[in-house]
Structures are given as C-alpha cells and as structure tokens.
Amino acid sequence: MMTGTPAHAVQSQPPGEEETWELRLYVAGQTPKSITAFQNLKKICEEHLAGRYRIEVIDLMEHPQLAAGDQIIAIPTLVRKLPSPLRKIVGDLRNTERALVGLNLRPTEPSQ
Secondary structure (H helix, E strand, C coil), X not given: CCCCCCEEEEXXXXXXXXXXXXXXXXXXXXCHHHHHHHHHHHHHHHHHCCCCEEEEEEECCCCHHHHCCCCCCCXXXXXXXXXXXXXXXXXXXXXXXXXXHHCCCCCCCCCC
C-alpha cells in the first residue's frame, strides 16, 4: 500500500545481482487509480524483475513541480529511468501484457 509521503521508494535488490531497474510512478494522491497502478506495478516487478528493481512514488498533489522533470502530462504515469532508454507508460497498468511491452520486458508480437 502507498504511504502518505510525497515520494517513497520500494527496493528489492540483493547485492551483486544484475542491473537494477529504476522506476518512478507519478500519482495524484491516494486515488483508487493511483493505488491500483502501484499494486499492479509491484506485481509486475515481483513477477518479472524480482530482486532487481527500485520503485519511487511521486505524489504530485504534494510536489507538483516534480512533474516538469519527466514531462508528466497525465497521471498515473510510470517512468522507467534505468535501464536506458527512458520509457513512459500512462495508466493504471492493469493490462499486464501492454505494461510488459511498454517497459521492454517482453517484445512486441510480430504482425501476422
């Protein structure tokens, strides 16, 4: 569950492992959509990046100036800071396949 702090981090990284994924989730308060996005992101990370991710949650209700840095125009928005290149996904991440493709964890399906 998200806390009331403007920005908090969830880490899962054993020492000496592969590259750590740095993810930043922009939300606006404790709305149902924001909470759902965080829960869906945690689930995706535990299933596909276990032990090698860091999630930072930025609450734009408390720190709206932080939206400019990653050019956030809609919320919730997930920004993959690392590994490069930077990628963004807008929405609550309920479509796991779309989120995996957006994060580049799963390749897009070839057209038939």
